[in-house]
Every structure is written in C-alpha cells, then in structure tokens.
Amino acid sequence: MSDHDAPPAQVPVECPACGAETPHEVLKAGGHATVQCTECAHTHKVEVPEPTTVDVDVVVSQDGESYTTTLDGEPEETVAVGDEFVVETPQAIQQVRVTSIELSGDRRVEESDLDHAATVWTRVVDNVAVNITVHPKDGRRDETRSLKVYVPGDFEFVVGETKSFGDDEIEIEGVQVRDEAGDRYRHEKFDHEGDMVYAKDVKRVYARDTKTAAWSAW
Structure with a gap:
C-alpha cells in the first residue's frame, strides 16, 4: 500500500508567472506547499489538500x-x-x-x-505451517499419518525431492495448491517430478516415508 506520509512528487496547478497550468514539483509539503513550475522554474506557494485516507x-x-x-x-x-x-x-x-x-x-x-x-x-x-500426509514406505507396517512442519513462505516443495524435518525424512509425491493462490499456478494439484509450489501457496503436501524399514516376518 502507499506511503501516505510522503509528499506527492508533483501537483498540477496554474503558474502565476507564466500562466501555464502544468505539473509543479513539490519542494516543501504542507497545507500551503512550496512548488516550482516545470515550465518556467518559478517558485510559489499553493494550497495542496491533504489526501483523504x-x-x-x-x-x-x-x-x-x-x-x-x-x-x-x-x-x-x-x-x-x-x-x-x-x-x-x-x-x-x-x-x-x-x-x-x-x-x-x-x-x-x-x-x-x-x-x-x-x-x-x-x-x-512469511512463515507458515504446512500439513503433510505421509504414506508408509512399505504400505504394511505403518499407516498413513499426518505431519505439520513450520517453514518460511518461500520454502520450495518440489515433487520427487527428499526433505528432512527433524527425525522425519520424506519424498514429495504431490502438492495441492490453496484456492487463493490458484492464479499463480497452472493446476490445483501437482504430481509430476520437478513440479514446485512455494510453502505459502500449499494447501497440503502428499509424501512417502523414506526411513521406515520394510516389515519382515523373519
């Protein structure tokens, strides 16, 4: 949004010296501002109304x-x-x-x-919580679980990449995009290797656990 404390760079007023109605540089802001004509360089005072906010x-x-x-x-x-x-x-x-x-x-x-x-x-x-659905590595020993991670908004979730969060290590399999971020992306969900979504745009990440050992009867 605009910085309303800064004076306008120029104001269109009539110059009493050359008679031209032309932009004037604001040299000193205020109710009665000091301005300089851009046509003849004449300096004079003019009432400049303060912007309404x-x-x-x-x-x-x-x-x-x-x-x-x-x-x-x-x-x-x-x-x-x-x-x-x-x-x-x-x-x-x-x-x-x-x-x-x-x-x-x-x-x-x-x-x-x-x-x-x-x-x-x-x-x-600028800093966001991202919900991740983690599927088990072997599909038998562990059930699907949820993981929440806290990362900067510009953190990149890339399909196919492996990420570590504390004791968890996961491979990204898919990313669902938030509704209000839809205009920034071609699709609502990405699942092709190399697809990237910024953390601030993520609705949910789908991943595979890479650390769970495969179950064995022996």
Whole structure:
C-alpha cells in the first residue's frame, strides 16, 4: 500500500508567472506547499489538500489463531483476494495474503475499493505451517499419518525431492495448491517430478516415508 506520509512528487496547478497550468514539483509539503513550475522554474506557494485516507479492519490468521489490525489507504485504492502486503500487529510485522473481503451486510467479494471494504481477511505467509500426509514406505507396517512442519513462505516443495524435518525424512509425491493462490499456478494439484509450489501457496503436501524399514516376518 502507499506511503501516505510522503509528499506527492508533483501537483498540477496554474503558474502565476507564466500562466501555464502544468505539473509543479513539490519542494516543501504542507497545507500551503512550496512548488516550482516545470515550465518556467518559478517558485510559489499553493494550497495542496491533504489526501483523504480510510482505515479498514484486517483479520490476520496464523496456525489456527486470529488477531486484528488495520489497513490504511486512499478510498479508491483496491484490494483483492491474493494480494499480499505488510501489516504491523502487537505480535510482529508480518507479510499477509488476502483470503477474503467482507463488505457491509456480511457480503463477501473477490475485490473491493477500501472505501467499501468492511473487513479484509488475511493469513500470514512469511512463515507458515504446512500439513503433510505421509504414506508408509512399505504400505504394511505403518499407516498413513499426518505431519505439520513450520517453514518460511518461500520454502520450495518440489515433487520427487527428499526433505528432512527433524527425525522425519520424506519424498514429495504431490502438492495441492490453496484456492487463493490458484492464479499463480497452472493446476490445483501437482504430481509430476520437478513440479514446485512455494510453502505459502500449499494447501497440503502428499509424501512417502523414506526411513521406515520394510516389515519382515523373519
């Protein structure tokens, strides 16, 4: 989102010296800004209205917990499902992705300007929890189990690669993509060797246990 503390680089006003209505460089911001004409270089004062901003409630979700903060911006700025931005919360400064936008009356939309958005729902994507379904190596001794790992959002899950997480060693067999990340990928699920999905885009990983010894009756 925009940094509203920074003055505009230029404003279109009429120059009292040359009479041209042309962009002026802002030399000193404020209610009565000091500007310089880009046509004749004349410097003068002009009233520049401060930009109007709005605050929108943001719900931040991370690993089953939720907390709230706010997002400020110009009323006409748009926010859409899949957008990412940085928020500051009591917990930390975090990168989040929009998962849903709520208007007044509990109506959900894919995109809205900030002036009409009541609540923006997000989830943290700089560090994420990824659910992994692990199939047994031999298919007989062990049953399918679930594993949750915590990795950076840009961690790569590549089909066919072997990964170690603590005492677990698994081979990636497939990756299911989250709904809001669908536009970034060709398919919703990948299972061909070399296919890659970033952790922040993963809905679930399917893998094979590579450390379980094969069962033997002897």
